[in-house]
Amino acid sequence: MTRSKSLTRSTVGKKAVMAVTGLMLVGFLFFHALGNMKVFFGGDAFDHYSHWLRTVLTPILPHEGFLWLARVGLLAAVIGHIWSATSLALRAKRARPVKYAHRKPVQGSYAARTMRWGGVIVVLFVIYHILDLTTGHLNPNPDGGPFARLSADFAPSRWYVTAFYVLAVVTVGFHLRHGLWSAIQTLGRSNERREKFLKGVALGFSVLLCAMFLSVPFAVVTGLVK
């Protein structure tokens, strides 16, 4: 077996794919959250940021060129992430054909145990999120600009949308809390001395990211931004 082939076939290789793609997606989430903070500078600033994303690096790239490159990259990362996760999950299922009659987890944190179902929730949310705010198909104000769609989304009457958003963000937080450290461990960059520290960093980062994402609906619902 060649080395490259052996890499993607092996469980460690799959895990590495999951780690690398996961880190790419975490990078995206961070810049996404950072961009979202524009909302606190007013609707215009938010819309302007959105416009800038479409024109960045023009004329080297065509209009929206950067955005599409990013989208393709993200899609590839998502596919890689889901492929490795599915493949490992199926493997795990096969590895234990008879379940325990009495099973209780010993140490695994809630986050570690919910990676798979958490991942599914996040995927569903991402699909909804794109149809809602990117394409506008599921948005009550499909023809509005980015900020208009945003404010329409989190209107108090549509509390269930806000609730779903909050749930999804929290799920992402849990997913990252284990996932971030796990990626570092998978890439062989953790050790016993660093483990506690790295887990703390993963937790801190996840909380920060959640806070950033949740601040947007909070601001809209409370009328902090209009």
Place this chain on the structure above:
Amino acid sequence: MTFSDYTEGEPIKDSKAPEGPIETRWDKRRFGAKLVNPANKRKLDVIVVGTGLAGGAAAATLGELGYRVKSFCYQDSPRRAHSIAAQGGINAAKNYRNDGDSIHRLFYDTVKGGDFRSRESNVHRLAQISVEIIDQCVAQGVPFAREYGGLLDTRSFGGAQVSRTFYARGQTGQQLLLGAYQALERQIAAGTVEMHSRHEMLDLIVIDGRARGIVVRDMVSGEIETHFADAVVLASGGYGNVFYLSTNAKGCNVTASWRAHRRGAYFANPCYTQIHPTCIPVSGDHQSKLTLMSESLRNDGRVWVPKAKGDTRRAADIPEAERDYYLERIYPAFGNLVPRDIASRAAKNVCDEGRGVGPGGLGVYLDFADAIKRLGRDAVDAKYGNLFEMYERITGENPFEQPMRIYPAVHYTMGGLWVDYDLQSTIPGLFVAGEANFSDHGANRLGASALMQGLADGYFVLPNTIGDYLAAGPFDKVDESHPASKEAIAKVTGQIERLVTNDGDRTADSFHRELGQLMWEYCGMERTEAGLRKALERIPELREEFWKRVKVSGTGEGLNQALERAGRVVDFMDLAELMCLDALARTESCGGHFRAESQDADGEAQRDDENFSYVAAWEHTGSAPVLHKEELVFEYVKPSQRSYK
């Protein structure tokens, strides 16, 4: 079958032992031994039974040499052999400490430690090879303890005055065994060794006077199989479990050795058993095995019992003046650090006086209060923390708060199948290695010497000597159609059938326990003529009762652990009888064999070199066994009386 008496036969001689200056003998033998050319090795089959240090190392090395090896063990993996449980360390005459050690000193210490009942040639070879063993194990990646400079650390052990014991924390046996196991797995992967785990050897097949194969039971399917080869190596361990309670693993048994004995291999010095002084005492009838606490505890712990008989106060409530630190009192020079056999017997004596502590009065205190006061709790914790934890796990008592309770337990058996210098038994083609043979420890084994001997036999001795025998091969092809094979299979299946169909009302374990109590009482730490005669009377009665009343549920098919145990008890009963007979015949005290009739004015063991400077090799006859004596000659180490006062 009973053998309450014996006859004396022709003396036996080790015909392979070379002569000349002792340092040259091993070289001489290797040069004198015939060689097998590499092309022929591929045509020669060798069976190795047991995968401990001796068996695992032998199978791996023979595989490397090019022989076709079949390896057998009763465990689910060769890595679980009981060598894994050895704690202390392994001796080697490296003299890395520059403290005066040498091959000759290790040789001297071992002969003296064995109470002058071992062969000088063998022991000298062992000391020579000890050096190579450490090199070999390091090359395999065994993680020995090291000093900050990156060189190997050593400690002194078992009363030796030099620091020659290499160790890996308290798990030296584990690390050495895993080294041998990994070497073995490498050969399995290379196709030179065929592994048969969960297989138990139940008989030896002897054809035309040569060991040519074995009968095994596949413990998973229950099938009785035969395997044939040009030579058979037994490395099946010791027989301490004849006492039921010992520090051996539950599965350790004498069956392979005993069946070989019944087929003609002489059994040497069966009465030499080692009793280890620091074990956790028995807590009740349910007890299934005993756990050793490292001997190193005696470096800082003080051994005592109450002065008064039947004192049931808690240890803390007994004032200093009413405590008897008996080892310090009787042996002021060595105090708590007297050798194993002496510490054990002293504990037994105070308990027999009714001064023992704990359940049943079978225990003495090992007290760390002084050490804690002197060194501080942290220092004691750093030194013995893991041992204290283990003790607490088992007893529920914290040694920081109350003294440990310890009691001696059977630990190792120096006796075993008789072998010559080549490790060949009296059956041509049957070789015996490790604890299963009798050769190197005499009447008492020193600490950290068992690992040395197992690996010496397996890695270096056997692979060099077996060729001398195999050079005459390959022998005629034989298979299961041979009458000797058929007879062996019939015997094995007959016994299994008898066991599973016997409609009794007692378990095999209950007989084993009873046998163990009998042996501990009459053939344990102190033996007397009257006691041994009583045991020799009781054992045949027990055997008769066994066959009347034993109940084994299930059938011979498939995994049947009750059947496995019952079969082993059958052989233990036979062995027990021979042990008692051997102990009765040897009216002297030496090493692990203490005859109450033979002690000096201070109650110490009294050897009788004039009459007993021999190896007792017993031949099985079916009735009264025949004793063959092998005279021991001491040219380099003058026998002297051991004294530790």
Place this chain on the structure above:
Amino acid sequence: MNLTLRIWRQNGPGDKGRMVTYPLSDVSPDMSFLEMLDVLNEKLILDGEEPVAFDHDCREGICGACSLVINGTPHGPQKATTTCQLHMRHYKDGDTIDIEPWRARAFPVIKDLVVDRTAFDKIIQAGGYISAPTGSAPDAHAVPVPKADADAAFEAATCIGCGACVAACPNGSGMLFTAAKITHLGLVPQGQPERDERVLNMVHTHDELDFGGCTNTGECTAVCPKGIPLETIGRLNRDFLKASKV
């Protein structure tokens, strides 16, 4: 004390298996868990029933034979303790105890609580050794080994190969076992020449034997009787990626 035991009984690999309830009375708190099963078995034998088959040997926590999942936890409730060293004083009168075998496709049940763990031997065969034929060794002091490396190698080498890591892992992965050997041999200088081949071959063999993949849940190290740390898996990952030329 009196206990209710619910034990997995399975006649052989072909049998479906089921939990069977056995009441057991007069259990002494000083008994070990296995001695408690001995008592049950003696009773079963005298009743003409087949005793419960379970693996055990040294009964002092080092051979790695014992392998029971007790109330859902491999080796039971006490940390860093094998089943054979677990004592009944951790239970109280009236308790119900569920006893099951290791459950993994790579460890098929042979009978009752006995499973076949030869898969572990196969992983070692794939490279869990240093090729040092007998007699070929240089002097033991020829290559010094830094104490820290020797100590860390020892820690990893204390693995007893019991398989509790696999039993506890939600993925049925044998990665902790594999990683312990990779770490042990990868830390000593003698293990360097074969380091890359070793990790590639051992991981591939591990994967081929139907073990699951590791997802860093840490269940393995929580039940490991020898406390082999998760760090060993990190080291395996690093070695594996490096050996794969990533």
